[in-house]
Amino acid sequence: MGNPATKERPRADETPPAERVRYEDDLYGWVNQQVALLRAGRLDEIDVENVAEELSDVGSSQYDKLWSSLRVLVMHMLKWDQQPEFRTPSWVYSIREQRKRYAKILKRNPGLASRRDEALADAYESARLWAANETHLPEDEFPDECPYTWDDVLNRPFETDPDR
Secondary structure (H helix, E strand, C coil), X not given: CCCCCCCCCCCCCCCCCCCCXXXXXXXXXXXXXXXXXXXXXCHHHCCHHHHHXXXXXXXXXXHHHHHHHHHHHHHHHHHHHHCHHHCCHHHHHHHHHHHHHHHHHHXXXXXXHHHHHHHHHHHHHXXXXXXXXXXXXXXXXXXXXXXXXXXXXXXXXXXXXXXX
């Protein structure tokens, strides 16, 4: 038996079942049926409205991944700047990891590049609240707007041992 996390895709030669699976009743079954219909070239049978909705959700999901990566990255940068006495290697690791994730997301989704400023501004609001909570500092100890340039976010060095 295969890994349940692995996406099972209908084969290109697989004929979709004659009985329609309803989107509302079985999302997984519906997706597999729509894929099979597409691969079989049976475009007139596609559930266009729901396919369009699902594709829109996929796009939103990619933006959410970008936002999430920036949120974690900026939160650690804020903590780094506000509490230098508590700096840890795990913060450095987290910053590096989120930079990698950010780059990977944009590499796979270059269309998101036009929304990166929006994502950073959106992520900062949440990162600011999170950093205040993590540091036990009042929210107003952090700037109202993101204080970091893209060069800071993507390239500023972070090391816990400056002599390394």
